[in-house]
Amino acid sequence: MPRNLKLYIIGVVAASAAALVAATSLIPVTDAMPIAKPFLWLGKDAAPLAGVGSWILLTLFASALPVRGPRGLYFAVSVSTLMASLILGGPAAGVWVALLGTTEVREVRGRIPWYGTLANHAGILLPSFFAGIVMVPFGIPHLDVTQPATFLVALLGSGVFLAINGTLTAMLVAFRTSQRTLSVMEGEARGTIGSYLSLAPIGWLMAQIYAFAPWATPVFALPLYMTRLAYQSYTEMREMFTETITALAEAVDKRDPFTSKHSWRVKEIAKDIGQVMRLGEADLEALEWGGLLHDVGKIGVPDHVLLKQEKLTREERMRMNAHPVLGAEIIGKVSKLSAELPIIRHHHEWFNGSGYPDRLIGDEIPQLARILHVADSFEAMTAQRPYRMTPLTPEQAVAELRKFAGIQFDPKVVDAFVRTTWAEGVSDPGRTVQPRPIPLISQQANRSTSTASAVAVAGGATATVARSPEQH
Secondary structure, eight states: OOHHHHHHHHHHHEEEEEEHHHHHHSSSSOTTTTGGGGGGOOOOHHHHHHOOOOOOOOHHHHHHHHHHOSSSSSEEHHHHHHHHHHHHHHHHHHHHHHHHHHHOOOHTOSSOHHHHHHHHHHHHHHHHHHHHHHHHGGTTSSOOOTTTHHHHHHHHHHHHHHHHHHHHHHHHHHHHOOHHHHHHHHHHHHHHHHHHHHHHHHHHHHHHHHOGGGGGGGGOOOOHHHHHHHHHHHHHHHHHHHHHHHHHHHHHHHTTTGTTHHHHHHHHHHHHHHHHOOOOOHHHHHHHHHHHHHTTTGGGSSHHHTTSOOOOOHHHHHHHHHHHHHHHHHHOOOOOGGGGGHHHHHOOOOOOSOOSSSSSGGGOOOOHHHHHHHHHHHHTTOOOOOTTTTTTOOHHHHHHHHBBBTTTTTTTEEEEESSSSTTTTTTOOOOOOOOOOSSSSSHHHHHHHHHHHHHHHHHOOOOHHHHHHHHH
């Protein structure tokens, strides 16, 4: 277990234990609170326990089958029942419902290690405690739940709960998977924020029904289950989209036995570079999908050109170099992939302007395309190809990246690459400081040059390292 993960678990479990003791002793659940009123016939001592127990049972149902999000967080509809228990019974009721009611099937079946179970429950208990504490000054849980003010207070408590819970769970996933906490939070927020916000009013409404007709509260099982299905559908659609892209990339790669899994490896390298450069979640996702699809244009390259072991003729080189434009035309019809289009079209542009298809210079090249160019080149250089049966060693490939930094590659991206695990233990010649070469033709001429002409020049200007990514 990583040290930072171990420290996180120890800290959050200790804090949640302190919160449990504080809530139970300082603001105990009493028979005067709305949560106990339906069970007063059991006696003043038993009524609070029965009330808390009823919400533990409801929360067990809501927590039983969480949906896994794209970045490793799990979404459950138990937020609504947790908020209802806080409104009706205050922090003490909320922490006990959070501790016992959020038990999942995965935990019962032993799929989660004991320390993971502790961390998960602590990550729900602490937000429940602070959400309840925030609502106490406004009269909850002694305030009449039928008053309109309780709705606004419930929204406030929900906001506190979601902010703390989202941060804690994202930290847990980030420490466990070596991702950035902000990336995990950003990735999950886009798909879950709407669902979570809708659960707060449901929790408030459940508290209302409980106060008037507690026997009707289980009826909310249906809308809670529908909310879960809605998020599950979202994640399944996203996963299906990713699987479709992956299958398309593999179909392209399998045309050449030497490029099997090439796109997948390029995607992984590019994503790691992006994480080192601390890119946002949207950019990381674009790198992943763009990495998988960057060579989709090779569908239009004939086999006798794609698989040729000898040097390509001028016409063959032009056909090969046209694949970024063709790939962008193919993917351009998919609106969901609009962010990936610049990556696909410009992943063979050179930093000094002598690349293709548009001969962009320096920062004119989209940043994600510059990242993918480095990832694509490293993978191609360290893999076997028909025109180079002996691949370069990682040390040789890194040396080539350094040699052509500022010429073919963005030096900042190369600097980021050597800090990834792909270059771990590899001898690095170090950053070379050199002025960026001035293109032989002006920037204005670049814009007026036709695509075919630009491709021809790019093919003629191919250096040792350029041949690797251009003809794999």
